[in-house]
Amino acid sequence: MQSLSKLVKTPWFLGCLVLIFVAVVMWNIPIEKRKYGLSQGSLVTDYTGLLPEHIERVVTAENRNDLQRIVKQANENGKKISVAGLQHSQGGHTYYKNGVVLDMRTFNRILDIDEQEKTIHVEAGATWEDVQEAIQPHGLALKVTQSQSIFTIGGSLSVNAHGRDIRFGSMAETVKEMTLLTPEGKIKNVNRDDPDEWMKYVFGGYGLFGVILEVTLELTDNDLYTIHTEKLKTNEYESYFNRVLKQPDTAMHYARVSVAPSSFLDEMVVINYDHTGNKNHKSVLKKEEGVRISKMALDAGRKGGTLENLFWATQKRYIASLDGKEITRNNAMRSESTFMEYTKPGRVEVLQEFFVPVESYDEYLTDLKDIIPADDKSHDFKVHNITVRYAAKDNFTTLNYAKEDMLGLVVLIQHGLKEEDITNAESLIQSWTNLTLEHGGTYYLPYYRYQTKEQFKSSYPNWQDFQEEKLRKDPNQVFQNMFYEYYVK
Amino acid sequence: MKFNSTRYLPLVVTVGQVVIFPYYIIWLKQVSLTFTLFAWFFASFSFAAAWGYRIYQTKKNKERSFLFLIYAGMGVVYIVIGFIKNSYEYLPYIVLPLQVTLGLLQGYFRAWHSEQDTYHLHAVHHYLIVGFMMIGFSFVKIISPVVFITIFGVLLCICGAWEFFRIGQLRDPEKV
Ligand SMILES: Cc1cc2nc3c(=O)[nH]c(=O)nc-3n(C[C@H](O)[C@H](O)[C@H](O)COP(=O)(O)OP(=O)(O)OC[C@H]3O[C@@H](n4cnc5c(N)ncnc54)[C@H](O)[C@@H]3O)c2cc1C
Numbered sequence: 001m002q003s004l005s006k007l008v009k010t011p012w013f014l015g016c017l018v019l020i021f022v023a024v025v026m027w028n029i030p031i032e033k034r035k036y037g038l039s040q041g042s043l044v045t046d047y048t049g050l051l052p053e054h055i056e057r058v059v060t061a062e063n064r065n066d067l068q069r070i071v072k073q074a075n076e077n078g079k080k081i082s083v084a085g086l087q088h089s090q091g092g093h094t095y096y097k098n099g100v101v102l103d104m105r106t107f108n109r110i111l112d113i114d115e116q117e118k119t120i121h122v123e124a125g126a127t128w129e130d131v132q133e134a135i136q137p138h139g140l141a142l143k144v145t146q147s148q149s150i151f152t153i154g155g156s157l158s159v160n161a162h163g164r165d166i167r168f169g170s171m172a173e174t175v176k177e178m179t180l181l182t183p184e185g186k187i188k189n190v191n192r193d194d195p196d197e198w199m200k201y202v203f204g205g206y207g208l209f210g211v212i213l214e215v216t217l218e219l220t221d222n223d224l225y226t227i228h229t230e231k232l233k234t235n236e237y238e239s240y241f242n243r244v245l246k247q248p249d250t251a252m253h254y255a256r257v258s259v260a261p262s263s264f265l266d267e268m269v270v271i272n273y274d275h276t277g278n279k280n281h282k283s284v285l286k287k288e289e290g291v292r293i294s295k296m297a298l299d300a301g302r303k304g305g306t307l308e309n310l311f312w313a314t315q316k317r318y319i320a321s322l323d324g325k326e327i328t329r330n331n332a333m334r335s336e337s338t339f340m341e342y343t344k345p346g347r348v349e350v351l352q353e354f355f356v357p358v359e360s361y362d363e364y365l366t367d368l369k370d371i372i373p374a375d376d377k378s379h380d381f382k383v384h385n386i387t388v389r390y391a392a393k394d395n396f397t398t399l400n401y402a403k404e405d406m407l408g409l410v411v412l413i414q415h416g417l418k419e420e421d422i423t424n425a426e427s428l429i430q431s432w433t434n435l436t437l438e439h440g441g442t443y444y445l446p447y448y449r450y451q452t453k454e455q456f457k458s459s460y461p462n463w464q465d466f467q468e469e470k471l472r473k474d475p476n477q478v479f480q481n482m483f484y485e486y487y488v489k
Numbered sequence: 490m491k492f493n494s495t496r497y498l499p500l501v502v503t504v505g506q507v508v509i510f511p512y513y514i515i516w517l518k519q520v521s522l523t524f525t526l527f528a529w530f531f532a533s534f535s536f537a538a539a540w541g542y543r544i545y546q547t548k549k550n551k552e553r554s555f556l557f558l559i560y561a562g563m564g565v566v567y568i569v570i571g572f573i574k575n576s577y578e579y580l581p582y583i584v585l586p587l588q589v590t591l592g593l594l595q596g597y598f599r600a601w602h603s604e605q606d607t608y609h610l611h612a613v614h615h616y617l618i619v620g621f622m623m624i625g626f627s628f629v630k631i632i633s634p635v636v637f638i639t640i641f642g643v644l645l646c647i648c649g650a651w652e653f654f655r656i657g658q659l660r661d662p663e664k665v
Contacts, residue, residue: 011547014540018593021536022585025529029581035522299578343522343577 031295034343037087038103044095048350050448051092051482055082056100061107061125064179064187064213070100071211071478072185080480083207085125085155089446090350092482093159093206099480102211104154110134111214118219119176124154124212131217132285132330139281141222141329143168147254149334154212159446160204160400162391162408164252164273164332166245168220170394170402172203179214183474187213201469204397206445208470208479208488222329224280225251225273229323231316232268238361240270241390241407249274252332255388256319257365257409260312261305264374265365267312268388269319273332280328294339302342302384302414304377342414349384349414352429353444355391355406360439367439371431380421381428385412398466401442401459408444426450433459449486456487463488498648499602500611500618502560506595507619508626509567509641512634516570519634520580533585534592541596554601557656561649562594567642571635 007013036049043052056079061067074081083102084094095101107125114120115138122131128142128149135141146156146163160172168174177191180198190198201209228250232240234257244250252273257265301311342349356364376382387410391402401408415425429450433443442459443451457463467488471477521527545554566587573583602608631637 009543011540011543014536014543018533018536018540018589022533022589025533025585026582030523030526345577
């Protein structure tokens with residue numbers, strides 16, 4: 001005790017204490033610092049916070065009977081209801097002015113796993129991470145999900161999400177059965193043969209056709225893959241991709257296009273996950289790794305110019321270093337996400353996704369060079385990343401973005417929040433959308449609505465069917481959100 | 490007691506630091522955003538202050554206390570804060586060393602101050618002055634915490650310069 005108090009008196013000891021503490025804090029400075037969502041003061045927002053709105057209250061989903069009662073009451077007293085998962089959608093899809101928000105995050109139990117049938121029965125507020133943790137010990141994996149596992153099942157089905165898998169079609173196709181709380185307050189079990197075609201509208205229905213309570217999802221094996229990476233010129237990609245599609249060995253695939261000034265839209269890297277013929281029942285689910293380093297690299301790239309060239313070179317090197325490595329299917333479906341956090345006041349980072357038919361890809365990217373500057377260092381509107389995914393033709397859902405086999409370009413964009421910055425971003429994205437439409441493409445709806453209503457209507461020609469069915473199935477228009485109000489109502 | 494600078498400067502510094510504290514806290518809160526980080530920033534300040542305090546206490550030649558450097562150092566930290574643009578990606582990494590520097594200098598200053606004859610008188614005066622000043626400030630509509638922090642930084646730099654010239658004046662006769 002005495003020696004300790006002696007030690008505390010020595011300046012060098014105190015100095016060391018300070019240095020060690022500082023090092024520990026430096027390493028642990030939290031990356032996720034933003035506040036968004038249902039708990040922010042009296043105004044709620046979603047992932048980007050671009051559409052703050054006052055709501056009446058948030059109801060935490062505890063059990064289906066409570067939810068049923070709320071919906072029935074809303075039908076009687078004219079209240080409006082929105083449904084929220086993890087609110088990663090960015091255009092006010094999860095709330096409505098003065099409405100009630102159902103927070104589905106607590107509705108997250110795993111109800112049953114059938115190893116023989118390869119299915120899981122789960123509540124819709126569960127995240128893909130919850131599902132992966134439950135199915136991993138059974139040697140099973142999801143058929144279709146996003147590349148990250150941070151979303152809820154209900155939220156993902158309501159946007160009919162897609163990811164790296166190139167074999168199993170759309171996410172909607174992997175649902176065997178669903179329990180739905182309808183706009184009239186009935187609880188219904190529906191399957192694909194349902195005469196009322198609920199699935200056709202609920203999947204990709206943005207929470208406007210009821211609350212998905214439970215789903216039974218088809219699973220596949222947690223196969224072990226070898227990662228295969230390659231560098232390509234953009235004009236080689238189309239034929240490369242068609243070859244990949246014909247070659248059954250590749251289970252998953254995605255690519256990245258350069259947005260660095262020195263190789264803007266000219267260079268690409270591709271990443272394939274090829275079958276090894278082995279399954280892996282023992283491997284653990286990977287945690288977020290290298291978050292701090294990746295964030296620093298991305299932050300540097302966000303500055304544009306030379307730093308963006310450097311970032312692209314680093315990405316190429318990193319991706320090349322993955323070549324030949326093995327990874328399980330579950331781990332390929334749970335990429336890091338925290339490093340993407342962006343918290344600069346007065347600026348926002350948003351996602352947009354444009355889909356073009358596979359055979360239009362080359363010309364589309366060539367034409368895109370006329371719209372987006374190669375070096376955005378001195379521009380307010382900055383493009384940081386473009387990832388390319390495959391979205392297989394979807395004949396099932398009404399608001400379907402893949403009318404034929406499409407390539408989706410997921411674009412990470414940053415711009416200022418001053419009025420003129422937002423107007424500039426809007427006009428650039430609208431030009432980009434027009435170009436996409438000219439090439440027979442469309443754009444994705446979970447993100448912020450920079451597009452005009454006309455562009456929505458051209459992209460989604462079935463929108464009228466969607467609107468009519470909404471009024472038929474939800475005559476009191478109980479389910480509402482800002483997305484519906486802007487585009488469809 | 491003979492010199493005005495020993496009589497008044499420590500009082501200015503002590504009062505100023507307490508007065509600036511609420512503004513500094515508002516700024517620090519904006520920078521840290523999470524309570525955990527906010528608390529860690531304070532912990533780093535505190536550890537560094539203990540270190541600074543001990544450095545002065547174990548100093549052999551207490552006459553040579555380099556107070557002008559301490560004042561100017563603190564002043565520079567506050568001025569740097571005034572120039573920082575709220576760029577959140579890297580800000581916490583910059584704030585941490587600033588907290589350590591500030592803690593170290595303040596600990597050192599406090600140890601020196603507590604050994605001065607004026608210390609106990611200053612303690613009483615500073616409580617009273619701070620009280621009245623805060624009442625006065627409550628009527629000033631806050632422009633931005635950073636404005637006040639910068640002004641205080643400049644004031645501290647002036648104190649540093651004052652102290653520096655005082656040392657010069659003391660030395661000159663010795664040379665003769
Ligand atoms: C960083 C990032 C990466 C992304 N990557 C991809 C990707 O790779 N592929 C892709 O396709 N998309 C991607 N997205 C979009 C993402 O898939 C959607 O935003 C998805 O909806 C997020 O799920 P969530 O739980 O956050 O849903 P929320 O945003 O909470 O909700 C989305 C919609 O679903 C409705 N909803 C939520 N729960 C239910 C329920 N139980 N019943 C009925 N309706 C419900 C809501 O009302 C809303 O309209 C990405 C988004 C981000 C921010």
